[in-house]
Amino acid sequence: MxxxxxxxxxxxxxxxxxxxxxxxxxxxxxxxxxxxxxxxxxxxxxxxxxxxxxxxxxxxxxxxxxxxxxxxxxxxxxxxxxxxxxxxxxxxxxxxxxxxxxxxxxxxxxxxxxxxxxxxxxxxxxxxxxxxxxxxxxxxxxxxxxxKSIGEFALSLLKPGMGLLTHCNAGTIATAKYGTALAPMYLGQERGYDFKVYADETRPLLQGARLTAWELKEAGVDVTLICDNMASIVMKEGKIQAVLVGCDRVAKNGDTANKIGTSGVAILAKHYGIPFYVCAPLSTIDLNCKHGDDIHIELRPSEEITTKFYAKPQAPEGVQTYNPCFDVTDHSLITAIITENGIAYAPFEESLPVMFKHDK
Missing domain, CATH: 1.20.120.420 (translation initiation factor eif-2b, domain 1)
Structure with missing residues (x-):
């Protein structure tokens, strides 16, 4: 195409x-x-x-x-x-x-x-x-x-016509090409899968609205932008058959740090019985990090919540803010972790190290 x-x-x-x-x-x-x-x-x-x-x-x-x-x-x-x-x-x-x-x-x-x-x-x-x-x-x-390899493995888990939800931006502009979580969407677009993608806006920096929706729309993918708090209703209405997200760090037990809000999406997916897939290059998997509690969570400036995207402040001046950049999705909420060397399933302490053996 x-x-x-x-x-x-x-x-x-x-x-x-x-x-x-x-x-x-x-x-x-x-x-x-x-x-x-x-x-x-x-x-x-x-x-x-x-x-x-x-x-x-x-x-x-x-x-x-x-x-x-x-x-x-x-x-x-x-x-x-x-x-x-x-x-x-x-x-x-x-x-x-x-x-x-x-x-x-x-x-x-x-x-x-x-x-x-x-x-x-x-x-x-x-x-x-x-x-x-x-x-x-x-x-x-x-x-x-x-x-490309992550995209191929992820695509093997999906079927034509599926509704897919993603959070933040794990697309081609976040990588060298294709992206991670968006890679199967691009490959599916090439092959006529006709996916219907729902992109969370991803507050407070709106990576889903500004970046994911932009690049998928430019590529001709059927993409619908939703607010973060709309994920539950589209799942309940049967519009979503799989969730795919990227990650910034994966611990040895499978706990995964990704953009703030990811953990909430995973909890919703678990509730509605929807598979939740993490697309993770091996470079993001840290086998020296035992679990998510060991992952340092970066705190961002308050302006990102109060003023950054507004002509006028949208919060009271001087109000206290809490603005963590990431949250950690518990391994129990993750259906599979998709790497360039294959698909890891629980128990992740056993399956993740195997992914690295393919490189030996």
Whole structure:
């Protein structure tokens, strides 16, 4: 379908590297759907700011940005020896790591870049920088293949004509291509599945309204936007046959951190007997994290609730706010966790480690 190919081609470059100009180029997702603006970032503080303020968002996209960012920061080093370059690399890595404490892909990408740096021990500085460039490009290209594989496994669980509900945005602009939770929707669109997708608006930053609804509509997918508190009624009315969400971190027992509101959707799905699927690249699965209680939940500024999307404040001035960015969905509410290497079912302590063995 030409329209499908056109939309994927137009949005897959939400994060890309202009190496010749020492620039990271990102699609500013905070301006969608009204403006499609690409930012050219050269300073580390601007890359940090883009990650922190969600100009680049989505776990895989954050990882890609981190890989490119730490490469560019190291490329700018004037070190003449491997050891001095390594020291400069660590400064950049530590700085970028402080931008989003919950996003495991951020640390995964930075650690992967450091592992590559270690493998280049003792080599000339120019060769080490070239190796870091290669590794950052591999992070991006591998993510595209990962998303496609997650989409294929997820599609195997779905049937044509199904009603699907998703929360937040786990689409192509949050990844290298296809997305995670939206990947089966794009693949289904290509293959005539005629899915009917319901997108939660996802308060308070409205990623579902601004991003998911935008990209699915552009791709020609049958998408309906609903407020977060409407999920129950569309389930009760039989409009939803499956829920698919992305994630930012999965603990060893299957507890999953995702955008705030995900846990409530899972509880509703359990009540109505609807399967709840988490689409999780292996890079988001943290086997060193035993359960959800160990996941740090980032608290966001109060303006996101009170003023950010309004011409005038929509809450009393000075009112106290509580604005956690994520919540944790208990593993007991999750039907399956879909990875690029297969589908994991409970008990997740046993099935999740098996997913990694496919990479050996």
């Amino acid at each position: 030409s329209n499908q190919q056109d939309i994927l081609s137009s949005v897959i470059q939400s994060v890309r590297l202009d190496d010749a100009n020492d620039t990271l180029i990102i699609l500013d997702q905070t301006l969608l759907p009204n403006e499609k603006v690409f930012l050219a970032l050269q300073e580390m503080k601007d890359i940090w700011d883009a990650i922190y303020h969600l100009r680049v968002r989505g776990a895989p996209a954050i990882g890609i940005a981190a890989g490119y960012g730490v490469y560019l920061g190291t490329k700018q080093s004037r070190a003449e020896t491997y050891d001095d370059l390594y020291a400069d690399f660590l400064k950049v890595k530590e700085y970028l790591a402080s931008s989003r404490p919950t996003a495991v892909n951020l640390f995964w990408a930075l650690d992967r870049m450091e592992s590559r740096l270690k493998r280049e021990t003792g080599k000339p500085v120019d060769e080490v920088k070239a190796a870091l460039l290669e590794e950052s490009e591999m992070i991006r290209s591998e993510d595209e293949q990962i998303c």
